[in-house]
Amino acid sequence: MDNLLTINQISRRSGVAASALRYYEERGLIASERAGSGHRRFPRAILRKLAFIVFAQRLGMSLDEIRAELDKLPADHVPKGRDWARLSGPWTKRIDERIAELERLKAGLAECIGCGCLSLDRCRLVNPADRAGQLGPGPLFWVGMERARSRRGA
Amino acid sequence: MDNLLTINQISRRSGVAASALRYYEERGLIASERAGSGHRRFPRAILRKLAFIVFAQRLGMSLDEIRAELDKLPADHVPKGRDWARLSGPWTKRIDERIAELERLKAGLAECIGCGCLSLDRCRLVNPADRAGQLGPGPLFWVGMERARSRRGA
DNA sequence: CTACAAGTTCAAGTCAACTTGAGGTCAAGA
DNA sequence: TCTTGACCTCAAGTTGACTTGAACTTGTAG
Numbered sequence: 001m002d003n004l005l006t007i008n009q010i011s012r013r014s015g016v017a018a019s020a021l022r023y024y025e026e027r028g029l030i031a032s033e034r035a036g037s038g039h040r041r042f043p044r045a046i047l048r049k050l051a052f053i054v055f056a057q058r059l060g061m062s063l064d065e066i067r068a069e070l071d072k073l074p075a076d077h078v079p080k081g082r083d084w085a086r087l088s089g090p091w092t093k094r095i096d097e098r099i100a101e102l103e104r105l106k107a108g109l110a111e112c113i114g115c116g117c118l119s120l121d122r123c124r125l126v127n128p129a130d131r132a133g134q135l136g137p138g139p140l141f142w143v144g145m146e147r148a149r150s151r152r153g154a
Numbered sequence: 155m156d157n158l159l160t161i162n163q164i165s166r167r168s169g170v171a172a173s174a175l176r177y178y179e180e181r182g183l184i185a186s187e188r189a190g191s192g193h194r195r196f197p198r199a200i201l202r203k204l205a206f207i208v209f210a211q212r213l214g215m216s217l218d219e220i221r222a223e224l225d226k227l228p229a230d231h232v233p234k235g236r237d238w239a240r241l242s243g244p245w246t247k248r249i250d251e252r253i254a255e256l257e258r259l260k261a262g263l264a265e266c267i268g269c270g271c272l273s274l275d276r277c278r279l280v281n282p283a284d285r286a287g288q289l290g291p292g293p294l295f296w297v298g299m300e301r302a303r304s305r306r307g308a
Numbered sequence: 309c310t311a312c313a314a315g316t317t318c319a320a321g322t323c324a325a326c327t328t329g330a331g332g333t334c335a336a337g338a
Numbered sequence: 339t340c341t342t343g344a345c346c347t348c349a350a351g352t353t354g355a356c357t358t359g360a361a362c363t364t365g366t367a368g
Contacts, residue, residue: 006344006345007344007345008344008345017326017327018345019326019327019328020325020326020327022346022347023325023326023327027325035345036334037333037334037335037344037345037346038333038334038345038346038347039334039344039345039346040345040346055259055262057325058255058259059259062324062325063324063325064324092260095256095259095260096260098256099253099256099257099260101212102249102252102253102256103253105209105212105213105249106246106249106250106253108209160314160315161314161315162314162315171356171357172315173356173357173358174355174356174357176316176317177355177356177357181355189315190364191315191316191363191364191365192315192316192317192363192364193314193315193316193364193365194315194316211355216354216355217354217355218354
């Protein structure tokens with residue numbers, strides 16, 4: 001009934017800490033109205049947005065990236081299924097890439113390490129065409145690679 | 155021929171920054187002898203160890219975990235293929251879990267978000283049985299979850 | 309002999325995503 | 339009236355994996 005929820009109600013329902021919610025607001029991922037007292041009031045639809053944020057994080061996206069995605073949502077109405085689907089459609093590719101890397105690593109457990117060829121400069125497994133040209137500062141692997149890629153805008 | 159390499163030689167051959175190598179040594183992941191000058195000299199076998207470290211990092215392991223694994227290597231001889239294999243064997247499970255999660259997330263892109271059911275408290279996709287009981291400080295997702303799990307020793 | 313590159317140590321800085329703490333406001337109940 | 343509890347802001351702290359900078363030493367080439 002009550003369409004506006006307090007920060008702790010949202011926190012409980014979403015599993016996201018109140019401090020994190022404030023942080024998300026500060027970073028522009030979510031917005032809130034204010035009660036007369038200055039307390040935040042969130043529309044129920046924020047829960048769906050939070051679900052999206054959590055989801056995207058599990059895919060390894062940074063908050064900046066997520067904000068950019070959320071900015072694509074229509075401002076004139078509460079986003080519906082098709083709006084969300086438009087955002088998340090392209091992610092399938094991302095997930096597939098990640099799965100592919102894992103499969104490669106898994107294969108390497110049997111092949112590469114087992115057979116004894118494991119060597120940084122020769123092994124196609126450990127050095128899959130991108131370790132040579134380092135990106136940002138320091139070795140950025142795994143999720144790190146993802147982040148570096150997006151920080152540079154690719 | 156020369157069996158001992160300088161830190162920059164190792165850095166070049168491994169793609170791991172010299173500063174990172176010093177850091178790894180400080181953290182006990184690798185060891186070095188010293189030349190009369192006080193400069194580090196690494197045996198060539200260190201390259202294999204570094205390959206392992208890089209590999210493990212791409213699997214989302216922390217340096218502490220990796221060190222623990224490396225400590226299981228025999229001290230009485232340069233580790234061979236079977237030694238490495240014994241370490242990395244159990245990881246297949248880990249990788250499979252990760253792949254499974256990705257598959258689940260991928261399925262959710264079509265199902266959950268598309269159909270409009272996306273909701274933190276109801277969705278089996280976003281809330282796969284562990285978001286309720288939070289672990290460490292703050293939301294630890296994705297790799298974060300992995301780390302948290304191991305930090306707590308499970 | 310003098311550069312200069314390559315190495316050393318140690319302390320401090322970086323980044324993301326939060327958390328924690330101090331200090332303050334406000335409304336409702338005993 | 340007093341207290342409790344929920345909320346606020348703002349600054350500073352946390353974690354992991356490094357990087358960067360300052361100040362210094364060594365080995366080698368010209």
